[in-house]
Amino acid sequence: MTMRKVAVIGAGMTQFVRRAQETPKELTWQASRMALESCELTLDDIEAVCLGTAPDSFDGIHMNGEYLSDGAGAWRKPYMRLYVAGGTGVFVPIQGWYHVASGLFDVVLVVAEEKMSSYYPHAQAAFLTIFDHTTERPLKPNLLWIFALEMNRYMTTYGISKADIARVSVQHKHNAADHPCALLGDPKITVEDVLNSEVLAWPVQRYDVSPVSDGAVAVVLAAEHIAKRITDKPVWIEGVGWNLDTAHWTNRDLVYPRYVEYAARMAYEMAGIKEPKKEIHIAEPYDPFDYKALHHLEGLQLAERGQAPQLYIDGTAARDGNMPVCPSGGLLGVGNPIAAAGLMKIAELFWQLRGEAGARQVPGQPRRGIAQAWGDLMQVGTVVIMGR
Amino acid sequence: MNDRVAIIGIGWSGYRRVSPDLSYKEIIYEAALKAYNDAGVDPRKDIQTFVTVAEDFHEGTSIFDEYTPDQLGAALKPMHTITGDGLHGLATACMLVKTGQFDLVALEGHSKASNIRTLPEVTAYAQDPILNRPLRFNSNFIAGLEMNRYLFETGATLEQCAAVVQKNRLHALRNPKAAFGAELTLDEILAGPPISWPLGKRDLAESADGAVVMVLASESLARQLSDKPIWVLGIGWCNDSPSLESREWGELPYIQKAAQIAYRQAGFRNPQGIIDFAEVDDTYSYKELQSLEALGFCLPGEAGILTEDGATAFDGELPVNASGGSLGMGHLLDATGLTRALEVVLQLRGEAGLYQLEEVNVGLAQSWRGVPTTSGAVAVLAN
Numbered sequence: 193m194t195m196r197k198v199a200v201i202g203a204g205m206t207q208f209v210r211r212a213q214e215t216p217k218e219l220t221w222q223a224s225r226m227a228l229e230s231c232e233l234t235l236d237d238i239e240a241v242c243l244g245t246a247p248d249s250f251d252g253i254h255m256n257g258e259y260l261s262d263g264a265g266a267w268r269k270p271y272m273r274l275y276v277a278g279g280t281g282v283f284v285p286i287q288g289w290y291h292v293a294s295g296l297f298d299v300v301l302v303v304a305e306e307k308m309s310s311y312y313p314h315a316q317a318a319f320l321t322i323f324d325h326t327t328e329r330p331l332k333p334n335l336l337w338i339f340a341l342e343m344n345r346y347m348t349t350y351g352i353s354k355a356d357i358a359r360v361s362v363q364h365k366h367n368a369a370d371h372p373c374a375l376l377g378d379p380k381i382t383v384e385d386v387l388n389s390e391v392l393a394w395p396v397q398r399y400d401v402s403p404v405s406d407g408a409v410a411v412v413l414a415a416e417h418i419a420k421r422i423t424d425k426p427v428w429i430e431g432v433g434w435n436l437d438t439a440h441w442t443n444r445d446l447v448y449p450r451y452v453e454y455a456a457r458m459a460y461e462m463a464g465i466k467e468p469k470k471e472i473h474i475a476e477p478y479d480p481f482d483y484k485a486l487h488h489l490e491g492l493q494l495a496e497r498g499q500a501p502q503l504y505i506d507g508t509a510a511r512d513g514n515m516p517v518c519p520s521g522g523l524l525g526v527g528n529p530i531a532a533a534g535l536m537k538i539a540e541l542f543w544q545l546r547g548e549a550g551a552r553q554v555p556g557q558p559r560r561g562i563a564q565a566w567g568d569l570m571q572v573g574t575v576v577i578m579g580r
Numbered sequence: 581m582n583d584r585v586a587i588i589g590i591g592w593s594g595y596r597r598v599s600p601d602l603s604y605k606e607i608i609y610e611a612a613l614k615a616y617n618d619a620g621v622d623p624r625k626d627i628q629t630f631v632t633v634a635e636d637f638h639e640g641t642s643i644f645d646e647y648t649p650d651q652l653g654a655a656l657k658p659m660h661t662i663t664g665d666g667l668h669g670l671a672t673a674c675m676l677v678k679t680g681q682f683d684l685v686a687l688e689g690h691s692k693a694s695n696i697r698t699l700p701e702v703t704a705y706a707q708d709p710i711l712n713r714p715l716r717f718n719s720n721f722i723a724g725l726e727m728n729r730y731l732f733e734t735g736a737t738l739e740q741c742a743a744v745v746q747k748n749r750l751h752a753l754r755n756p757k758a759a760f761g762a763e764l765t766l767d768e769i770l771a772g773p774p775i776s777w778p779l780g781k782r783d784l785a786e787s788a789d790g791a792v793v794m795v796l797a798s799e800s801l802a803r804q805l806s807d808k809p810i811w812v813l814g815i816g817w818c819n820d821s822p823s824l825e826s827r828e829w830g831e832l833p834y835i836q837k838a839a840q841i842a843y844r845q846a847g848f849r850n851p852q853g854i855i856d857f858a859e860v861d862d863t864y865s866y867k868e869l870q871s872l873e874a875l876g877f878c879l880p881g882e883a884g885i886l887t888e889d890g891a892t893a894f895d896g897e898l899p900v901n902a903s904g905g906s907l908g909m910g911h912l913l914d915a916t917g918l919t920r921a922l923e924v925v926l927q928l929r930g931e932a933g934l935y936q937l938e939e940v941n942v943g944l945a946q947s948w949r950g951v952p953t954t955s956g957a958v959a960v961l962a963n
Contacts (some may be wrong), residue, residue, distance in 0.1 A: 195680050196581060215710065247642040252703040254637040257663045258953040261819045268837055271819040271955070272672070273663045277643040287672075294678035296582055298844075320833060321642040370941040412927075438655035439647045454656060462681065 198292045199419035199426035199480030199577040200285070200578065202231030202412035204537040208527030210229035211309040212406035215265035216251045216374035216544035219256035219408040220305045223532075224265045227301065231422055238412075239297040241266035244304040244531040245274040246567070249318040250311055251578035264410075276436065277322075278480065278567025279574040280304065281409075281433035281534015286432045286576060288413040298415040305408040306529035314405045322569065324439070335548060336401075339504040340393040342446040342482045342570060347395065349447045350498030352486075358386035358484035359509045361399050364518050367511060368525020368553035373536075375405050380540045385484075402480045409535040411542065425546045430560070431463030452491030452566065452573035459575040460493075461563075468493045472577075474544055474554055475515060476537035479487065479522040489517065493547055516554045519544060536566035538576060581680045585673075586802035587666050587961070590620025590925050594790025595863065597759050604639070607791040611898050615686070615793035616653075620805055623686060626796070629676055629711055630659040631913045632688045633669040637702050640695070647898040652688055652793070664817075665689075665742025665947040666792065666918020667957035670917030671815045673796045683798040689915030693787035705953050712824055719782065724776025726829050727866045729779060733830035733880070734873075738778055740884025741865040742769040745782050748862055748901050752908025752923040754894075754935040759788050759910045769887075783865040788910020792918040794925075798803050810925045813942070813960045816841025818955035824944035827954055835874035835946065835956045842958040851876050855960070856940040857898065857927060859920035861948040863904040866879040871899065871946055874960065902927065902935050921959055928963040 204226025205290040206212075206219055219244070219531055228234060233563045243264050248256040255272025264271070276283050283303050301512070308315035348354065361381075368377035372571070376517040381399070389398040419426040433455040437444065444450075476487035486500035494515065503509040509517035519539035520526055522550035523533045541561040561580040566572065591614025613875050616623055623630075631650045641647060645661035646926040647655070666689035671710045673685040696702060703719040732735060746769060752761035764782070770782035802809040816839040821827040839851070848854050860875065862868040869883035877887055877898060886892055892900035903909060903923035912919050923944035941963045949955040 194581070248636045250641050251709075254702055254711055255635055255663065255949070255953060258819070258822050258949065258955055259708060259821050261955070266819050268820055268833060270841065272668055272817070274660055275663060277659050286659075290672075290675045290679050290681075293581075293681070294675035295677060296678070305766070307782065318642055321640070322646060324647075325641065330697050330784060400824075434658045434660060435656060436645070436649050436654065436659040437818075438650050455658075458658065462766050473851065568643060571646060580609065 193292050196293045196295060197416040198289050198429045199416065200411050200429065200542045201414045201419050201423050202227045202537060203427055203542045204258035205373055205409040205536055206407050208270050208405045208407035210375065210405060211402065212307060213463045214238055216305055216307045217260055217409050219406065219533055220260050220263035220303050220330055223227040223408035223410040224301060224303050231412050235265045235413060238265060238269065238301045239298055239299050240270040240291055240316060241301045241303065242284055242291060244280040244535065245273065245306055246275055246277050247318055248308060250308050250315060252310055255518045259430055265301055268325035275568055276574060278530055279565045279572040280567065282537065282563050282565035282574040282576055283434060284535060285538050286409060286434060287572065289429050289432055293416050294412050296325060298418050299412045301324045301410060302413055303408065303410040304531040304535035307406045308404045308529060309406050333463050336393040336396055336483045339481050340396045343395050345446045345479065346483055346487060352501055354538040355383055356501040356505065357483045357486065360485045361386050362523040362525050363481060363504060363509065364524040367552065368521020371521045374521050374525055377525050378405055378520055396481065400482045402523035402528035405529040406441060407527060407529040407532045409532045409539055411523045411538055413534065427542050427545045427578050427580050429576060430579045431459035433458030433575040434573065436572045439569060441571060444570060446570060448497060449491040449573060451571060452488055452564065453493065455575045456492045459577050463577045472515065472530055472560055473558035474519060474541060475517045476520060476540055476563040477517065477559065478564050478566045479518055479524050480528055482524060484566065485518065485522065488566060492562060492564055507527055514557055519552050519554050541578045545578060582677050582798040583810045584798055584799040585677045586799065587925055588797045588802050588806040588809050589615040589621065589795030590922055591615030591618060591793045592790065592922055594786040595757055597910065599787055600757065601788040602862065604690055604692040605651040607789065608688055611791040612652050612688065615795050619795040620685065621795060623754065627684050627686045628682045630657060630686045630872055631665050631669050631672050632652040632661050632665055634661055635663050635914055637705065638913050640694065641838025652686060660875040665949050665957055666915050667921060667945060667947045667959055668817055669918065669961055670921055671817055671957060674812050675940055676907055677729055677798050679798055683801045685796045687794045687796065689918040690791035691912035691915050692789050693913055694789050698788060703951060709824060711892050720779060722951045723774040723780040724865050727779050727864065729829035730866050731749040735881050736768060736869055736884040739766060740869065742766045743784060743887045744862060744865040744868045745769045745907055747887065748905040748907040749937065751894055751902055755904050755909065758904040758908045760908050761904060775910055776957050780862065783861050783907035785911040788912055790915065790920050791867060792915050798905055808929050810928050811962050813962050814842035814845030815959045817957035822954060824952060831880065832870055832874040834954050835871055835958065836956040837958050839875045842960050846960045851944065853941055855944045856942050857902060857937055858900050859903060859923045860900060860946040862907050863911055863948060867948065868900065877948060902937055916943065917957055920945040920947060924961050928961060
């Protein structure tokens with residue numbers, strides 16, 4: 193069966209910052225406008241709008257998708273909002289993909305927004321209500337604790353050192369120094385700096401973690417016949433995959449993200465990829481924590497289990513390496529406005545594959561890239577493969 | 581690509597005013613089990629992807645999509661959550677099948693409204709936090725404003741709105757699933773008391789608990805698995821302005837646009853003479869009239885007259901909400917539109933029992949996401 197081809201034809205993103213002065217609506221508007229201008233379209237050309245934003249509690253608005261709708265350009269248009277928590281940013285282009293691939297629409301605007309700073313004093317409090325109301329919430333778990341559990345499990349199982357994991361944070365923050373929208377780019381940070389940072393919940397230290405941020409990103413998707421008319425450099429969505437595991441996260445072996453593997457296999461199959469390690473030229477795995485990038489590279493079948501740190505040690509993951517990982521700077525460097533951070537990875541692949549990434553450009557004219565996000569209770573993987 | 585999509589399995593649980601004996605997971609499980617048995621499929625082996633509709637603040641859980649897979653048999657499967665009405669979920673399921681990537685999709689929507697202690701405060705929290713929230717508007721107050729504008733612009737009367745309530749609650753008496761069946765006189769309905777004039781207490785649908793699950797399939801699979809597939813001929817959805825200050829108050833341009841999209845897919849412009857019956861939004865009595873006009877069944881101001889004449893009654897020319905609607909069955913939060921679609925499927929299959937309509941082939945379901953949204957969807961289904 194032949195499937196309708198869908199291309200990314202434009203992208204835009206706001207600065208990722210700690211405390212945006214703009215309202216959530218204004219952030220979505222800024223990103224949407226930039227995406228449209230990048231491909232010289234106007235809202236009149238847009239047939240439907242897809243929006244991704246994680247919990248309503250960040251913006252503190254019930255039915256937040258409805259509130260954001262006109263900011264995202266959805267006035268008198270078909271409009272839907274979806275979420276799979278942290279996985280949302282890479283899922284919302286999948287939602288855009290099925291809007292177009294279904295044949296119902298030809299040009300779709302895909303927007304992701306997150307404003308975490310409205311949650312005062314700290315967005316962490318919004319995560320207290322993600323846990324099971326009967327079995328977990330009474331224990332008042334903090335999100336950092338469960339990351340600490342997972343990181344510990346990963347380190348202990350494979351005998352990985354803190355210093356090897358810190359390399360991820362260092363490299364991503366170095367990369368982000370070249371990103372004009374980045375919040376935490378730092379060309380000078382060292383592994384020692386990471387290892388000497390404040391301990392939050394052992395083994396998680398401050399520089400192992402991406403920052404709480406505000407921002408929005410938008411991309412424009414189009415069907416093949418439209419895409420070819422608008423640009424001579426369309427970037428095709430070659431494969432999509434997503435997978436959600438049980439809510440009983442405590443029953444899972446946290447050492448390996450099986451849900452990411454299943455999502456990746458779905459996307460590889462659709463893209464016709466047999467050997468991911470050879471056929472993927474750029475990887476943008478989800479990196480809210482430094483160990484998470486490693487964890488996800490293994491789930492994506494881009495590294496053997498327990499071997500992902502090697503990619504950073506031998507330089508494979510560097511921007512000029514064989515398979516650059518997070519050339520954007522990732523969440524650790526660019527920032528982590530949750531849903532927007534995932535879509536930032538899609539925008540990065542778009543710019544990289546078109547050769548428009550400026551100082552961040554990966555050498556050697558990469559042909560294919562993969563973006564992945566993760567979310568919920570160690571539970572969901574979302575994967576998009578893009579190629580030119 | 582798959583051109584046609586069919587609903588091949590349906591299941592529901594409820595609907596009740598309160599359900600202290602069951603968790604939301606249990607009511608979803610019951611509905612899912614019925615739907616899977618109805619379609620003759622195994623969720624672990626056969627269903628390829630799952631969709632749910634839910635809103636965090638209705639569930640009392642941040643990123644509620646965490647808790648969606650287990651009761652549906654969807655763990656370690658592609659599943660995602662739409663923050664929309666059930667008809668938005670139906671549109672999503674249809675699009676997934678139409679891509680050609682999936683042949684079998686499950687869709688779920690539920691309400692556990694009785695768990696929400698502060699539903700009016702929660703819905704009021706959907707208003708613009710900067711421009712409107714400081715004014716402390718109650719959702720029903722905004723509905724009262726809209727009703728007033730609608731009556732002013734179209735000349736519809738309070739009695740016509742009351743006739744909607746009388747009709748739908750009377751219809752509900754025949755529907756064993758409906759929690760609010762009653763035989764009321766117009767005077768009883770008009771006696772209020774007023775909630776936000778001209779909106780009276782009986783003009784609004786009370787909330788209820790329940791769940792709906794549907795299984796959708798591509799044409800080839802639907803013909804294999806089912807001897808009574810119900811085809812989704814068209815589905816459209818649309819938003820207007822979310823801000824109270826810059827929207828139309830008398831008419832529903834988003835329903836007009838959603839209907840146009842659905843009708844175009846189904847291959848017609850004018851629903852009159854094609855659609856045999858409709859299940860439309862009646863969160864508030866006047867909404868049924870406003871919706872019927874936006875859907876193109878009549879001109880603005882005519883829906884009330886048709887209702888008074890009995891044209892939209894069970895035995896009328898265009899039966900509307902023969903199930904009892906939300907006024908008769910209870911409002912099911914995000915599952916409201918999916919409940920309307922379920923009732924259309926039951927009628928088209930000839931399984932509506934005591935409230936079965938005769939000789940119906942094409943039905944319409946329509947939804948609205950409630951105050952303060954301008955978000956709605958329309959589905960055209962046929963047997």
